[in-house]
Amino acid sequence: MVLQITDAYVQYGASVMAVQGCTLHVDEGELVSLIGQNGAGKSTLVKAVMGMVPLHRGSVTFDGAPVTHRSFSTVRNRISYVPEDRGVFASLSVGENLRLGGITRKDKRALAADIERELERFPVLAKYWSRGASLLSGGEQQQLAIARGLLLNPRLLLLDEPTLGLAPIIVDLIFDVVAQLRADGMTILLVEQNAVRSLEISDRSYVLQAPGRVLGSGTPAELGAVPAVVDYLGFSPADVEVSR
Amino acid sequence: MILEFLVSAIGLGALYALLTIGVALLFGVLGLMNFAYGEILMAAAFAMYLMRDQPWPLAVVVAVALGVGVAVVSEKLAFHPLRGADPVTLMIASFAVSLAIQSVARMSFLPRAQGVSPEPFLSQRISLAGAEVSVLDLLTLGLCGSALVAVAFLMGRTSLGIQLRAAAENFQMARNLGVKPDLVIPAAFVVVGVLAAISAVVLVARQGAVSAEMGLQPMLIGVVGAVLGGMTSLKGAALGGFLLGAATTLLEAVLPTDLIAFRDAVLFSALIVVLVVRPQGLLSGAKVRVS
Amino acid sequence: MNGLGSVIRGVQTPVLLVGLVLVPAVVGSLGDVTLTRVATLALISVVFVVGLSVFSGTSGVMSFGHVAFMAVGAYTTAYLTIPVNLKQALFSSLPEPLAWLADVQSGFGVAVLVSGLAAGLIAVVTSPVVARLSGLQSGIATLALLMIVNNVLSSWTDVTRGSSSMIGIPQATTTWTAFGVAAAAIVVAWLYRRSRSGLQLQASREDYWAAEASGISVGRHRAIAWVLSGMLCGIAGSLYAAFLTSFNVNGFFLTATFAFLVMIVLGGYLSLSGAVIGALLVSTLQEVLRRLQDGQFTGGSALPAGVADLVLAAVLLVVLVKAPFGIMGVRELAVLRRPRATGAETPGDDDGVGDGGDDGAVHSARSDAPAPVAGR
Numbered sequence A: 001m002v003l004q005i006t007d008a009y010v011q012y013g014a015s016v017m018a019v020q021g022c023t024l025h026v027d028e029g030e031l032v033s034l035i036g037q038n039g040a041g042k043s044t045l046v047k048a049v050m051g052m053v054p055l056h057r058g059s060v061t062f063d064g065a066p067v068t069h070r071s072f073s074t075v076r077n078r079i080s081y082v083p084e085d086r087g088v089f090a091s092l093s094v095g096e097n098l099r100l101g102g103i104t105r106k107d108k109r110a111l112a113a114d115i116e117r118e119l120e121r122f123p124v125l126a127k128y129w130s131r132g133a134s135l136l137s138g139g140e141q142q143q144l145a146i147a148r149g150l151l152l153n154p155r156l157l158l159l160d161e162p163t164l165g166l167a168p169i170i171v172d173l174i175f176d177v178v179a180q181l182r183a184d185g186m187t188i189l190l191v192e193q194n195a196v197r198s199l200e201i202s203d204r205s206y207v208l209q210a211p212g213r214v215l216g217s218g219t220p221a222e223l224g225a226v227p228a229v230v231d232y233l234g235f236s237p238a239d240v241e242v243s244r
Numbered sequence B: 001m002i003l004e005f006l007v008s009a010i011g012l013g014a015l016y017a018l019l020t021i022g023v024a025l026l027f028g029v030l031g032l033m034n035f036a037y038g039e040i041l042m043a044a045a046f047a048m049y050l051m052r053d054q055p056w057p058l059a060v061v062v063a064v065a066l067g068v069g070v071a072v073v074s075e076k077l078a079f080h081p082l083r084g085a086d087p088v089t090l091m092i093a094s095f096a097v098s099l100a101i102q103s104v105a106r107m108s109f110l111p112r113a114q115g116v117s118p119e120p121f122l123s124q125r126i127s128l129a130g131a132e133v134s135v136l137d138l139l140t141l142g143l144c145g146s147a148l149v150a151v152a153f154l155m156g157r158t159s160l161g162i163q164l165r166a167a168a169e170n171f172q173m174a175r176n177l178g179v180k181p182d183l184v185i186p187a188a189f190v191v192v193g194v195l196a197a198i199s200a201v202v203l204v205a206r207q208g209a210v211s212a213e214m215g216l217q218p219m220l221i222g223v224v225g226a227v228l229g230g231m232t233s234l235k236g237a238a239l240g241g242f243l244l245g246a247a248t249t250l251l252e253a254v255l256p257t258d259l260i261a262f263r264d265a266v267l268f269s270a271l272i273v274v275l276v277v278r279p280q281g282l283l284s285g286a287k288v289r290v291s
Numbered sequence C: 001m002n003g004l005g006s007v008i009r010g011v012q013t014p015v016l017l018v019g020l021v022l023v024p025a026v027v028g029s030l031g032d033v034t035l036t037r038v039a040t041l042a043l044i045s046v047v048f049v050v051g052l053s054v055f056s057g058t059s060g061v062m063s064f065g066h067v068a069f070m071a072v073g074a075y076t077t078a079y080l081t082i083p084v085n086l087k088q089a090l091f092s093s094l095p096e097p098l099a100w101l102a103d104v105q106s107g108f109g110v111a112v113l114v115s116g117l118a119a120g121l122i123a124v125v126t127s128p129v130v131a132r133l134s135g136l137q138s139g140i141a142t143l144a145l146l147m148i149v150n151n152v153l154s155s156w157t158d159v160t161r162g163s164s165s166m167i168g169i170p171q172a173t174t175t176w177t178a179f180g181v182a183a184a185a186i187v188v189a190w191l192y193r194r195s196r197s198g199l200q201l202q203a204s205r206e207d208y209w210a211a212e213a214s215g216i217s218v219g220r221h222r223a224i225a226w227v228l229s230g231m232l233c234g235i236a237g238s239l240y241a242a243f244l245t246s247f248n249v250n251g252f253f254l255t256a257t258f259a260f261l262v263m264i265v266l267g268g269y270l271s272l273s274g275a276v277i278g279a280l281l282v283s284t285l286q287e288v289l290r291r292l293q294d295g296q297f298t299g300g301s302a303l304p305a306g307v308a309d310l311v312l313a314a315v316l317l318v319v320l321v322k323a324p325f326g327i328m329g330v331r332e333l334a335v336l337r338r339p340r341a342t343g344a345e346t347p348g349d350d351d352g353v354g355d356g357g358d359d360g361a362v363h364s365a366r367s368d369a370p371a372p373v374a375g376r
Helices: A044-048 A094-101 A107-121 A123-129 A140-152 A168-183 A193-202 A220-223 A227-233 B003-028 B038-051 B056-079 B087-107 B135-157 B159-169 B171-176 B181-206 B218-231 B234-254 B263-277 C002-030 C035-058 C067-081 C084-090 C096-103 C108-132 C136-153 C175-194 C194-205 C208-213 C219-242 C254-267 C272-295 C308-324
Strands: A001-011 A016-026 A031-035 A055-062 A080-082 A156-160 A188-193 A203-210 A213-218 B125-128 B131-132
Touching: A001 A044, A016 A044, A016 A055, A016 A213, A031 A044, A031 A213, A031 B125, A031 B135, A044 A156, A044 A168, A044 C254, A055 C002, A080 A140, A080 A193, A080 C084, A080 C208, A094 A140, A094 A213, A094 B159, A094 C194, A107 A123, A107 A140, A123 A140, A140 A156, A140 A168, A140 A220, A168 A188, A168 A193, A168 A213, A168 A227, A188 A193, A193 A203, A193 B181, A203 A227, A203 B038, A203 C175, A213 A220, A213 A227, A220 A227, B003 B131, B003 B159, B003 B181, B003 B218, B003 B234, B038 B056, B038 B087, B038 B218, B056 B087, B087 C136, B087 C254, B087 C308, B125 B135, B131 B135, B131 C272, B135 B159, B135 B181, B159 B263, B171 B181, B218 B234, B218 B263, B218 C136, B234 B263, B263 C108, C002 C175, C002 C272, C035 C175, C035 C194, C035 C219, C035 C254, C035 C272, C067 C108, C067 C136, C067 C219, C067 C254, C108 C136, C108 C219, C175 C208, C175 C272, C194 C219, C254 C272, C254 C308
Parallel strands: A031 A188, A031 A203, A080 A156, A156 A188
Antiparallel strands: A001 A016, A001 A055, A203 A213, B125 B131
């Protein structure tokens, strides 16, 4: 088990307990989706995984070791986090942003090869290599953020709402990339509002309702058997055509 | 005449740009509006006084060492324990550090202002392209210009520079990518120490004196330049400082003396206006850092 | 008994604080000249820090520029009370439109009031700025205000004597005058904090946007606090001028700002009691350090000047690191605390909240943040 969250309670800001008792896990090589509407607590949960916010109660374990607010080092544990706002550095160029992704790697030659690999995966980045990242469109920035995250060769890739606000063509591209990454063996936790597409490509999914409560989990067929899930989503996951 | 003015203006611009980068860098990486920046400068300036009978290059080296030393010590003692505190707390702390360093200076080395007679070569004037340019202005331009180029190289081409710029823009995200705070924060202070030292060398040459309170004006200039230029982008801040210096030279040449005395009032009024109307600064395109 | 209890809870803080400042007043009136001076200055500091707290404590926004108001008050009082013939000698080259200033003369009481109003005027003019800014930007802006006022006062030599000292102010501040004004300032600050505007402003401290969203116009209330606090600090300046009989523009600059900063941070910048306690503590500390420096305790050998500043700086740093909300935190002085509600599950809601009256829309404003109404 790469990631284990047990009965987590996480606070958002000063006053709101955004996650109240969430339990989930991600196994090696799985693509697991966290599906839910805005405000369900998905992003807060992810931040707790990253050690960016403290856990009020419960535990988060990564590769067997507990994650705490103070002692977590993402790089030591090789989690790549692509946040909702993408976290692209506007004052740096595309190339510099990518270099940052590999800043902790010692193996320079392998890093160079990996950068080439990402440029092949996302040709637009090669095109804009020396351009300031602030000049990229939302979709291009998203690709940059993902590419940058992949340069860590992470054990776990955390994608927080990667397709939010993007044009349909880019949404397709992103989901294709994620599916391909899964096929290549990467362990991914995908947080999404786009339930259908997520269900299509994931091994398992959790459906979350505010505050961070797991309504149902499992394959689309298993989820379809939970009436609360069908209610919440407005459709039955069992009807989704899983493409793998 | 024009050439003379240009050298003077660009030189002062470069000096102010250095001051501004020093302020903006710490603000970007740490959220620290460093009141004590002037005292780092003063420490380096004091080295120039201490070594006034030694060869000038040696004095400069000692100045840099002292500037970096004070900067790093202030980080260890005062700002490290406050890491993560909100910007206002940090600013108040820097106020305390500033006063502490000034007190130490006043108690020990600088109870009164000390004169540092300028090196003889500085008061000469050289013929350049048919104009008479003062060596002092050339020195200002040369030293500060080189420092700016060096900073640009550091920031643009080295791994440390990229990490510093990233941390200055979004510290949390930089951390997520593996940038070590215990590397970039002291590194930022070291850079600031070096910049302050070079500014100090130039200022001592220009003013011919060292005093415990001499750091206030440069620090304020750095703050004004950084706010006007934009604190979220080092380039914007540097540009802001540069324009401030050039404009100051222009105004001093043009305005009657009794109006010049009110320069600070005008500058700070402009600063307030910019803060209210365009807090990200006049030259930066980025979003303002939420304080 | 309950009725009496709640009456006591309602007024205990200002009463206790006035009692507290009575101590230096008594000490000052009984002691020698030095002690009188220290006590009176301490009381004037109380007026200033209480004034500062009216703004910074209620809005949560720290101001670095309030000494500017003090300066305005001092200069106004100087102009109003220096005897006319001396004025005409001191200000021989007043510009035409201001020439009438040389002939103005008033009593001390009027001077104090007008000084407060003059400072208040500057506050009104600058209030749109503080209404809009928060946090660090406000800190920088208020610092800029101090710089502007200092620059103008130092450079407008014809009117202000520039960097020469202002002299010849008739001494009118006594220890008991200072006490009276300090007590009045405490009461005014207390009433303001419990007023509708004050409570709404405190509600915005925890969460600006939540407050705005529930209809509180934070900017307007900040402006009100700013003007009131400016007036109080102007009055402090007036008392100061009329006590020392002379002053210099550099006395209203960074050193003074720093000393007041230590006072309000040590005491606790969010609390009115903190302001008073901080002012008294630091004033005492400053006197002790002065005597130490003069060699009073070390058997005659004087310490280098600057030790006092160093100690104050160290104190400030320690407080910032260990207890950034100061001695009082958000609490007020009280002897009768609210009876603890049983089973109430508000994390961190210790006996600090809601004491001595309900300016506790404050601390754990978690669930209460936007509640502007007094009393719960």
